[in-house]
Amino acid sequence: MTTNTSHPSLDVDLPTDSVASPWIFSLAAVGAVWYIILWALSILGCQTGRRRYRNRPRSPLASAASFSVPGVSVLRPLKGLDTNLYENLESTFTQEYPSFEVLLSVADERDQALPIVRELMSKYPHVDAKIIVGEEHVGENPKVNNLIRPYRQAKNDILWVIDSNIMSTPGTMARAVDALQGHDRAGRKIGVVHHIPFAYAPESRIGSRIDEAFLNTNHAKMYLAINAVAIDSCVVGKSNMYRRSDVERVNGSRKPLEQQGSVDTPRGLQAFGKYMAEDNMLASAIWHELGMRHDLSCDVARNVVGKMTFMDYVHRRVRWIRVRKHMVLLATVLEPFTECILVSAIGAWAFHWLFNFSIPIFLLLHYALWIYVDLDVYNSLAGHPLPESLRWEFMLGWAAREILTLPIFFYAVFGNEVQWRGTRYEMLWNGEVKLANQGSTAKRWWHWIRQPPKGYEAVNGSAPP
Incomplete structure (x- = not known):
């Protein structure tokens, strides 16, 4: 008599496990690698902030003779009464630099910013300042249209373009000129000096607090890390310095000059009036067409956030995402996978599957370390720890920003209007x-x-x- 010793159940289970396990292992390995890469970028951004912004030395150009330094033309396009406008503009008049002019431009002679401009010009008569009224239409971007006339009338080759809602410290101009005259580690000439935005919300509004938390933590951290790696152009145009002679050579094609041939296309600032993000496109053109590089000085662009409502913040984030989607699609698609909550979910699942790591403990460590790094970045940019009076409001804004990230992204990515x-x-x-x-x-x-x-x-x- 023959005994049947086969196990039919094993014959069914083994093929399923043998097929599923490699796929799960591969996904978990990819998730773990991605998690490690994101943490490496976060630490790089944190360390870059510490190294660059916790020590801001005085530039020797600040006290040099006027004939020994390159002149700078400051271009400030204005429209209406931005929050803190008087103090923002005054910070330009009080720069510690021996040779500069200030060109303040408005599209309409009835603009509400003009009385403030005239008051500052009376208060600082020794500053070479000029009002330019009237825009020149070169595209749909109103900022570029407003800048064309001062761009052409500027006395100096070095141009410092600053948004009206930005306030700078007195030594910013001198340190930016220092950086513009330098070279990168590979010896390539610096073509653009930009300043990382640091948000300041003088009033407690929900939208303002969320935007403040975003700009001063995760955005700043990734901005610093990407610019430290420097594999491509990454510039926000709140406060940028470049040479007009360089801008006059680019046309926005982002092809090296030697590959452009004899194509007759507009060059200079007017070539960028057709773009919404003219700042990033111009910086990218200088990078790719001229082979120059960018640098961050040790100053921040102090972005004074006004009375921003919750929906104001949502609309602003939607605009950023939709603009970026049409410029750097791959980076925009990957953006959700760099955010705290989704990254924590990926990491927790991957490390649990690969190493049987406890998911609750993993998430607790993840969020504690992530918040620590974000606050450290804030400390570096601000020059001081987060004030106790703002601690709870700031952290609530930080939490709201993280929770809203994915809903806003999915709403924004499927639209084209801003x-x-x-x-x-x-x-x-x-x-x-x-x-x-x-x-x-x-x-x-x-x-x-x-x-x-x-x-x-x-x-x-x-x-x-």
Whole structure:
């Protein structure tokens, strides 16, 4: 008599495990590697902030003779009464630099910023300052249109373009000129000096606190890390310094000059009026077309955040994401996978599967260390620890920002329209921008659906609502 010793259940289970395990192992390994890479970038950004911003020496150019330093033309495009406008503009008049001029431009002679400008010019008569009224239309970007005239009328080759909501310390200009005259580690000439935004919210508004927490922690950390790695251009245009002679050579194609041939395309600042993010496109053109590099000085662009509501913050983040989507699609798609909550989920699952690490303990360590690094970045940029009076508001803003990241991203990534200073624009795939049709997308679709078919004649002359 023969005994059957086979185990049918094993015959079924083993093939399933042998197929599934390699796939799960591969996904877990990729997740663990990605988690380690993100932490490496976070630590790099943190260390870069410590090294660069916790020691801000005085530049020798600040006390040099005027004939021995390159002149600087400060271009400040203005529109309306931004928060803290008087103090923002005054910080330009009080720069410790022996040779500079200030060009303040407005599109309309009735602009509300003009009385403040005239008051500052009376207060600092020794500063070479000039008001320029009237824009020149070279594209849909109103900032570029406002800058064209001062750009052409500037006396000096070095231009420092600063947004109206930015305040700078007295030594910023001298240190930026120092950096602009330098070279990178490979000996390549510096073509752009930019300043990392540091948000300051003088009033407790929910949108302001969320934006403050975002700019001063995660955004700053990744901005510093990407610029430290320096594999490509990454510039925010709140406060940038460059040479007009360099700008006049680029056209925004981002192809090296020797590969452009004899194509007759506009060059100079006017070539960037068709882009929404003209700051990043200009910096990228200097990087790729001229082979120059960028540098961060040891100063921040102190961005004074006004009375920002919750929806103001949402609209601002939506605008940033949609603009970036049309400029750097891959980086935008990967952006959610660099955020705290999603990264924690990836890391917890990967390390649990690979090493049987406790998920609750992993998440507790992750969030504690992530917050520690973010606050350390804040300390470096601010020059002091987070004040106790703001601690709870700031941390609530930080938590709200992290929770809102994915919902805002998914809402933003599936649209192409942005709103900037009351005007609605449509983003194009090459980074250019055009004026959008009036009304929201939903309203335009509803209007289109409600349109009568061709040849329709309304009864009694009435029209559909």
